[in-house]
Amino acid sequence: MPELPEVEVTRRQIASLLENRVIADVITTKPSYFFLTPPSTLKRELPGRRCERLERRGKYLIAHLDDGRRLLLHLGMTGQLFGSGVASVRLLSSTGGGTLAPEQQQRAFAPDQHTHLRLRFADSGREVLFRDTRKFGKVELLLADQASERLDKLGIDALQVTGTLLHQATRARATAIKNVLLDQSVIAGVGNIYADEALFLAQVRPKRAAKKVTLQEHERLAAAIVAVLTRSIETGGSSISDYVRPDGSDGGYQDERRVYGRANEPCLACGSAIKRIVIGQRSTCYCPACQR
DNA sequence: AGACTAACCTGAAAGC
DNA sequence: TGCTTTCAGGTTAGTC
Numbered sequence: 474m475p476e477l478p479e480v481e482v483t484r485r486q487i488a489s490l491l492e493n494r495v496i497a498d499v500i501t502t503k504p505s506y507f508f509l510t511p512p513s514t515l516k517r518e519l520p521g522r523r524c525e526r527l528e529r530r531g532k533y534l535i536a537h538l539d540d541g542r543r544l545l546l547h548l549g550m551t552g553q554l555f556g557s558g559v560a561s562v563r564l565l566s567s568t569g570g571g572t573l574a575p576e577q578q579q580r581a582f583a584p585d586q587h588t589h590l591r592l593r594f595a596d597s598g599r600e601v602l603f604r605d606t607r608k609f610g611k612v613e614l615l616l617a618d619q620a621s622e623r624l625d626k627l628g629i630d631a632l633q634v635t636g637t638l639l640h641q642a643t644r645a646r647a648t649a650i651k652n653v654l655l656d657q658s659v660i661a662g663v664g665n666i667y668a669d670e671a672l673f674l675a676q677v678r679p680k681r682a683a684k685k686v687t688l689q690e691h692e693r694l695a696a697a698i699v700a701v702l703t704r705s706i707e708t709g710g711s712s713i714s715d716y717v718r719p720d721g722s723d724g725g726y727q728d729e730r731r732v733y734g735r736a737n738e739p740c741l742a743c744g745s746a747i748k749r750i751v752i753g754q755r756s757t758c759y760c761p762a763c764q765r
Numbered sequence: 766a767g768a769c770t771a772a773c774c775t776g777a778a779a780g781c
Numbered sequence: 782t783g784c785t786t787t788c789a790g791g792t793t794a795g796t797c
Contacts, residue, residue, distance in 0.1 A: 475790060475791090476790060476791090479790075505774095506773060506774075507774095532791080532792095547791085547792085548790095548791090549774095549790095549791055549792080550774090550789070550790060550791050550792095551774090551775080551776095551789085551790085551791095552791095587775085605774095606774080606775055606776070607773085607774045607775050607776085607789090607791095608773080608774055608775080609773070609774070609775095609791055609792075610791090611792090623792095645766085645767085646767075646768095647767080647768080648767075648768060648769090652768085655791090657791090657792080664790055664791070665789090665790055665791085666790060667790090711790075713789090713790065714777085714789060714790070715776095715777095715789095715790095716790070733790090753768095753769080754769090754770080754771090755791095756788080756789085767797105768796105768797085769795105769796085769797085770794100770795085770796080770797105771793100771794090771795085771796100772792100772793085772794085772795100773791105773792090773793090773794105775789105776788105776789095777787105777788090777789090778786100778787085778788080778789105779785100779786080779787075779788095780784105780785080780786070780787090781783100781784085781785080781786095
């Protein structure tokens with residue numbers, strides 16, 4: 474679900490709830506795929522710790538604790554962070570709820586069976602809740618000096634990418650350019666939506682062999698990636714299936730999509746029908762006329 | 766090393 | 782109505 478913009482919007486909304494607060498209590502669901510660190514360990518180790526800073530790297534959130542340890546959070550496909558007291562969540566049944574009044578679209582957020590982690594704070598009485606229906610998300614507590622393979626292999630943050638860097642990364646790669654954009658060890662933060670959107674803006678076909686993409690095209694791609702992600706953060710991210718911001722409101726970028734999820738609809742630039750193909754098991758949309 | 770696949774899990778929507 | 786299939790914004794382990 475969440476790519477860099479959704480994770481960054483989440484970070485900005487959750488940071489003030491988390492930072493400089495002491496964790497008093499931890500509530501979890503039972504052990505699962507979701508917990509890289511067992512729930513019992515989290516319950517034992519987190520209470521009493523103060524969170525100093527909430528950082529984002531690619532699609533990861535990192536809560537820095539006062540004893541030097543770090544709590545790693547990844548939202549996977551369906552993960553959401555909420556703050557209680559200010560949080561609400563859109564009713565799951567209200568698909569395309571644009572016709573409903575805001576108070577009908579949202580209700581106070583109550584923890585359910587998909588709410589796998591709850592951090593309660595001593596001083597504010599509030600809590601941060603991590604909900605994840607499909608459990609593709611991850612929670613991991615890293616020791617003070619523990620290296621993280623997951624973090625260490627991340628490439629440059631997508632907001633910092635440059636054409637030169639992309640050009641070097643694709644030099645020896647025969648795979649489709651879109652696969653490289655999705656490779657978190659090259660660029661951290663781009664996912665399926667923004668890969669398609671950036672390729673459209675740069676007028677590059679997603680299936681082009683990466684090593685055949687020119688430096689000039691890579692420059693256009695890098696600029697398009699930064700532009701698309703920046704604009705999406707400004708609008709609050711994309712609320713397409715079930716992403717909502719931590720305060721329960723929808724993002725706005727889904728209304729600015731040019732290709733993603735628009736198969737068979739007219740290209741906004743030239744009117745041609747947007748085409749849908751599959752690359753690397755991921756749905757891919759592009760304009761066959763605009764993108765070469 | 767790079768490319769490709771299957772797998773992790775749940776629910777909504779589409780198809781019959 | 783109800784059952785089955787398809788599809789999702791991500792990552793990783795395993796194979797060639």
